[in-house]
Amino acid sequence: MAKIKSFAELKKIKEQVQTRVELREKGENINDLIQIKVAMATCGIASGAREIMNYMIDELASEGVDNVVITQTGCMGYCYAEPTIEVTIPGKESVIYGDVTEAKALEIIQKHIVNGEMVDGIIPATHKTIE
Amino acid sequence: MSVKTDLTETKFNELEAYMETIPVKKGELIRVLHKAQGIFGYLPEEVQKYVAKKMNVSTAKVFGVVSFYSYFTMKPKGEHDIAICLGTACYVRGAEKILDAIKRETGIEVGETSADGKFSITGLRCVGACGLAPVVMVNDKVYGRLTADMIKGIIDNYR
Amino acid sequence: MANYNTHVLVCGGTGCISAESDLIIENIEKQLVEEGMADSVQVLKTGCFGFCEKGPIVKILPDNTFYVQVTPDDATELVKEHIVKGRKVERLLFTDPETKEKVSDSKNMDFYKKQLRIALRNCGIIDPDKIEDYIARDGYSALGKVLTEMTQDELIDIMKASGLRGRGGGGFPTGLKWNFAKGYASDQKYVICNADEGDPGAFMDRSILEGDPHSIVEAMAINGYAIGATIGKVYIRAEYPLAIKRLEKAIDDAREYGLLGEDIMGTGFNFDIDLTYGAGAFVCGEETALIHSMEGERGEPTTKPPFPAESGYWGKPTNVNNVETFANVPVIILKGADWFASIGSEKSKGTKVFALAGKINNVGLIEVPMGTTLREVIYDIGGGIKDGKKFKSVQTGGPSGGCLTAKDLDTPIDYDNLIAKGSMMGSGGMIVMDEDDCMVSVAKFYLQFTEEESCGKCTPCRVGTKRLSELLELITEGKGEMKHLDELKHLSRVIKDTALCGLGQTAPNPVLSTMEAFADEYLAHIKDGKCPAGQCKNLLEYKVLEDKCIGCTACARVCPVNCISGEVKKLHVIDQSACIKCGACMDKCKFDAIIKQ
DSSP, rough: OOOOSHHHHHHHHHHHTHHHHHHHHTTTGGSSSEEEEEEEHHHHTTTTTTHHHHHHHHHHHHHOOOOOEEEEEESSOOEEEEEEOEEOOOOOOOOEOSSHHHHHHHHHIIIOOOOOOOOOOOOOOOOOOOO | OOOOOOOOOOHHHHHHHHHHSOOOOTTOOOHHHHHHHHHHHHHHHHHHHHHHHHHOOOOOHHHHHHHHHHHHOOOOOOOEEEEEEEEEHHHHHHHHHHHHHHHHHHHTTTTOOOOEEEEEEESSSSOOOOOSOOOOEEEEEEEOOOOOOGGGHHTTTTT | OOOOOOOEEOOOSHHHHTTTTHHHHHHHHHHHHHOOOTTTEEEEEOOOOOOOGSSSOOOEETTEEOOOSGGGGGHHHHIIIIIIIIOOOOOBBOOOOTTTOEOOOGGGGGHHTOOOOSSTTTTTTTTTTTTHHHHHHHTHEEEEEHHHHHHHHHHHHHHHHHTTTTTTTTOOOOHHHHHHHSSOSOOOOEEEEEEEOOTOOHHHHHHHHHHHHHHHHHHHHHHHHHHTTEEEEEEEEETTHHHHHHHHHHHHHHHTTTTBBSSSGGGSOOOOEEEEEEEEEEEEESHHHHHHHHSOOOOOOOSSSSSSTEEEEEEOOOEEHHHHHHHHHHHHHHHHHHHHHHBBSSSSSEEEEEEESSSSOOOOOEEETTOOHHHHHIIIIISSGGGOOEEEEEEEEEGGOOEEEEGGGSSSHHHOHHHTTTTOOOTEEEEEEEETTHHHHHHHHHHHHHHHHHOSHHHHHHHHHHHHHHHHHHHHOOOHHHHHHHHHHHHHHHHHHHOOHHHHHTHHHHHHHHHTTTTHHHHIIIIOOOOOOSSGGGGOEEEEEETOOOOOHHHHOOOOOOOOOTTTTSEEEEEETTTTOOOOHHHOOOEEEEEEE
């Protein structure tokens, strides 16, 4: 590590390392944030859920959307439509999208997450989760 | 038990080597004593005299410092040191009863070492594990949420 | 950088490490590798979460699930269920003691609701061994701001305006203290961090050092700039190996980043820090004694003035602050004096960290705004008294403090209120006692402590505390007389007035405050030969109740001195002459057939 030579340089480093604790800071206020759960059981992963998840994390970061947390979850039971993701906007019913591709993920981010408009690909939720 | 055999020349050499790494001796007595206790396990008269000579201070001054601080001990510890927390949190959660049980099991008092050199009891101020109070440490293992009837079983592990 | 989408935070405070939290981490990591998820889940060892009663704590983010009393064997299930399948492991969640409901988010726990974490802001969030984590949380920005935008006087003015007072016990305004040290010209000045936490039952400083060491490094450098010092020293207890390790790492990393050393951040300011180990002496919390100890001498105090600000370490101007005080400094710089001064009570600003312990449900490290009442601390945060017993007293201020009672429950906690009640803030130990605690014994406990810790320099403390503890010993043994009460009071006053340093002057506080609040208990010991709490061995007897004993022999088997006799299914009898009053029989009896009286 080269020595930090000015206050400006420290600020720059802070920006670079910011993401290290963002997730933890966000977690403190999780109920105010949009949550995306990616189903990541064996079949989900086999259908590319992990790639979708990583893609969404990168995409959200590059669009500068910071009010979202993405977590993985187990099989949601919609095996016919993997990869599936569940989007929950605070105070609203959560919706589940099936057969999510990168293009679909981008659409979900740009329309649903940013503007609150639902997009095609919603599958009927057949389960409720008790917390 | 002959404790003097612990005071080997190798150990004195190690201490001397350490002292040579400190260029200015002024004010460093406590640091040297920490190291000495780390090497010998305790600070008997011979070690105190040696330190005094090397540090160019009187033996009385070294003794004054050693006897002042509770961390320094002039008696060798047992093979297994049973350290009991006597902080307030442990006290109100019954540390006294635990201590009584330890004394009964080992037959020694706080600050003593058993005749066979197996056990010693040390009283600690606060381990900081107040959530586990009352707490006892044997060597470095921490036993928490103790009751007096658990003591025999714990000590038997080390017999 | 790996793309972590889940963070697992495991408490690495001494309390949780004692309960094998290292092994939990190891097992979680092993299981993650097995699941092929090691690159998407980050496992971190953080500082203390504060909720020591329920340790070890494991927190999983981003869904902020708070698991309590986790054992190494639970690691597999946590990974398989929570992390892989996204299902919470119900049995490891915290159960609200009142509603009996499971609470998964720590934000919804009473223990955390009333807390405001400023000094502990990073504990349980960052990895203390990673300077990047600290920088990401605005670390060293306060130092950068001070060095590039402020004069020494502007900085000191902010500290003064914030109203921050010393958290080590005395409560002296920090800004003023800095100003004194700045006022004396010298070729060399020193900044000393007092990390010699000696109050038995207080461990907040250690938790800060273990959980957020960089905040202390940064604050000391800021202090150095304020007073014109280039050398900082941390006087730390040798009994705190983990804190030492983390602090050493923090200092090394800061140096490597150019945040300590020469020409910090290109501003021309030089500052460096090293450690000096204490060796266990309570009196070294007093700043002149501490300085003598740092010079390799016996840690005996000297009269003030001269204050260390004028003549301290090696006779040079020195500023001494304790760990918690320093931990507040960077936040004050970044958020402003007004923000800090808006928290707390009129004369005590900000928050205070307390080590809540004793007979309370939620033992732990808490931080609350000054002015929070004892009731809120004990009942809301602390979850009330253990085992449904009755609250009797809370001891604050350690061996220098006093006992508060039920009538003080609604007193807002701050420096001045506690002193008015005959106690003091001290370093922040808060020991809760219930109906089973004998207050005479508590006073004796503290006096034995001060007697042992008295440095011996001045007579009132050296001899006085010994006499006090002897008198208390007589009373707890049932040999007390009425004249002893007057002697206790008189001697206490003499010690208060004549002892050389704070340790001696405050040593009688536990005696005076218990005598005042629990006079009847002293009288019961002396006049009736009874210990109402049933704690003083010489004043009580264990007895087997004839109508309840079924002759199960459990008591006889557990008795360590074999003084209980009786045949199977027949009444058992305790031989009073041989009984050592350990109480093992009473604990063992399932039929409540053994009582003490």
